[in-house]
Amino acid sequence: MTPQHPDPPRTSDVIVVGGGAAGLSLAHRITATGPMSVTVVEPPDGPARPPERTWCYWDRDTGDLDAAVTASWPRLRVHGADGRPVTVDPAPLRYRMLRSGAFERLVHQRLAASPGGQVLRATADTVHDVPGGAEVRCTDPDGRPLTLRARHVFDSRPLSALPPARTQLLQHFRGWFVHTARERFDPAVADLMDFRVPQPRHGLAFGYVLPLAPDRALVEYTEFSRAPLTTEAYEAALGQYARHVLRLGPFTVEAAEQGVIPMTDARFPRRAGASVFRIGTAGGATRPATGYTFAAVRRHSAAVAAALHDGHDDIPAPHGRRALAMDAILLRALDTGRVDGPAFFTGLFRRTPPERLLRFLDGATSLREEWGIGLRTPVGPMLRTALEVPFLPRRHRPAPSAPPAPTGVSHR
Numbered sequence: 001m002t003p004q005h006p007d008p009p010r011t012s013d014v015i016v017v018g019g020g021a022a023g024l025s026l027a028h029r030i031t032a033t034g035p036m037s038v039t040v041v042e043p044p045d046g047p048a049r050p051p052e053r054t055w056c057y058w059d060r061d062t063g064d065l066d067a068a069v070t071a072s073w074p075r076l077r078v079h080g081a082d083g084r085p086v087t088v089d090p091a092p093l094r095y096r097m098l099r100s101g102a103f104e105r106l107v108h109q110r111l112a113a114s115p116g117g118q119v120l121r122a123t124a125d126t127v128h129d130v131p132g133g134a135e136v137r138c139t140d141p142d143g144r145p146l147t148l149r150a151r152h153v154f155d156s157r158p159l160s161a162l163p164p165a166r167t168q169l170l171q172h173f174r175g176w177f178v179h180t181a182r183e184r185f186d187p188a189v190a191d192l193m194d195f196r197v198p199q200p201r202h203g204l205a206f207g208y209v210l211p212l213a214p215d216r217a218l219v220e221y222t223e224f225s226r227a228p229l230t231t232e233a234y235e236a237a238l239g240q241y242a243r244h245v246l247r248l249g250p251f252t253v254e255a256a257e258q259g260v261i262p263m264t265d266a267r268f269p270r271r272a273g274a275s276v277f278r279i280g281t282a283g284g285a286t287r288p289a290t291g292y293t294f295a296a297v298r299r300h301s302a303a304v305a306a307a308l309h310d311g312h313d314d315i316p317a318p319h320g321r322r323a324l325a326m327d328a329i330l331l332r333a334l335d336t337g338r339v340d341g342p343a344f345f346t347g348l349f350r351r352t353p354p355e356r357l358l359r360f361l362d363g364a365t366s367l368r369e370e371w372g373i374g375l376r377t378p379v380g381p382m383l384r385t386a387l388e389v390p391f392l393p394r395r396h397r398p399a400p401s402a403p404p405a406p407t408g409v410s411h412r
């Protein structure tokens with residue numbers, strides 16, 4: 001019998017493990033920046049792949065994402081717990097939404113059209129250093145082993161456990177894509193935080209409304225707290241918000257979306273080996289105090305691609321130290337209940353020029369601007385928390401158990 005020899009490893013300059021927001025952003029940026037071969041390893045359709053999601057971010061223009069952006073809003077609104085709205089125009093920034101499926105199709109097409117890009121359907125099993133680079137051992141859709149090698153590997157697979165943290169909250173939510181019988185939405189305004197919902201005993205809760213047409217919107221119920229709810233509890237909260245706060249009248253739920261985003265002051269190691277780097281949420285790209293990740297992975301991808309094309313792998317962190325320090329203080333202040341979450345966020349929108357506030361949330365403000373913003377927050381509780389945080393130990397926290405994320409259809 002002829003002995004079975006495994007196929008020789010396939011090589012490329014870069015391997016990106018996981019073709020989600022971070023992996024595809026990076027692969028796209030590397031191939032668009034210059035001649036480098038990139039293989040994206042993404043599992044075939046099945047349980048390893050997350051369901052389709054909605055990603056929002058703010059930016060001056062759609063840039064190279066024009067074909068994937070499905071909606072955008074020039075104005076943002078926050079409703080205080082007292083019901084008073086504050087509507088702001090963050091020009092030149094605009095809030096934009098894309099669906100992960102459209103983003104994936106767009107980037108797959110661009111990679112296929114580029115000389116060095118390819119998406120390989122396989123599940124990565126192990127990633128480790130080898131002389132001269134790193135190796136990814138995978139299983140292809142037919143169950144056959146496959147070995148890939150590259151000078152650099154960027155791994156965006158979700159971590160099995162979050163690193164130790166001083167504070168760990170979860171941003172957890174469920175949303176309905178609703179179709180109303182009457183025109184109930186203003187397509188020019190996105191409701192970022194609507195605090196006219198009953199507040200949980202710990203943390204905070206708000207509604208989120210992204211109008212897609214006068215009679216269509218994504219309506220979400222979100223909490224920042226320690227544990228996700230059951231699907232029944234989200235449904236009840238969404239029903240109450242849609243009927244009694246938004247007063248939508250008769251409506252149909254066309255699809256649903258559910259998720260959990262960790263809000264943690266953990267330190268995410270960026271390097272998992274001499275030639276292996278973590279990116280995306282697994283590499284600390286999720287902004288701890290807001291959960292926003294999409295814009296950060298785009299900025300980070302540009303920095304990584306520039307470093308690789310310059311011939312080095314001195315990869316910067318996705319967020320600056322000052323931004324992370326401020327988020328650690330806010331997370332702790334919210335978790336201890338020292339600051340009133342709804343009043344804090346509503347106050348930020350009432351008192352800060354909107355473009356500056358969004359730049360602040362992107363970590364792109366100067367120290368002077370940050371002092372100005374800080375002085376408009378509850379100074380006493382924030383200062384007390386700032387003095388306490390450096391002395392708190394980082395501990396392992398219970399893993400956030402992700403609730404199912406159905407995209408079912410129901411009628412009411």
Ligand SMILES: Cc1cc2nc3c(=O)[nH]c(=O)nc-3n(C[C@H](O)[C@H](O)[C@H](O)COP(=O)(O)OP(=O)(O)OC[C@H]3O[C@@H](n4cnc5c(N)ncnc54)[C@H](O)[C@@H]3O)c2cc1C
Binds near residue numbers: 017019042048125291
């Ligand atoms: C429902 C939801 C809505 C969100 N909305 C927003 C938003 O509006 N704005 C925002 O900024 N952030 C949002 N986030 C947070 C964040 O942007 C997303 O979680 C984003 O997907 C993170 O990008 P990522 O690349 O780190 O992870 P993912 O996009 O999840 O990518 C990880 C990839 O790894 C792949 N993978 C897993 N296992 C393997 C394996 N063994 N081998 C190979 N590949 C593997 C998966 O298939 C997946 O494609 C949202 C999160 C969720 C869950």
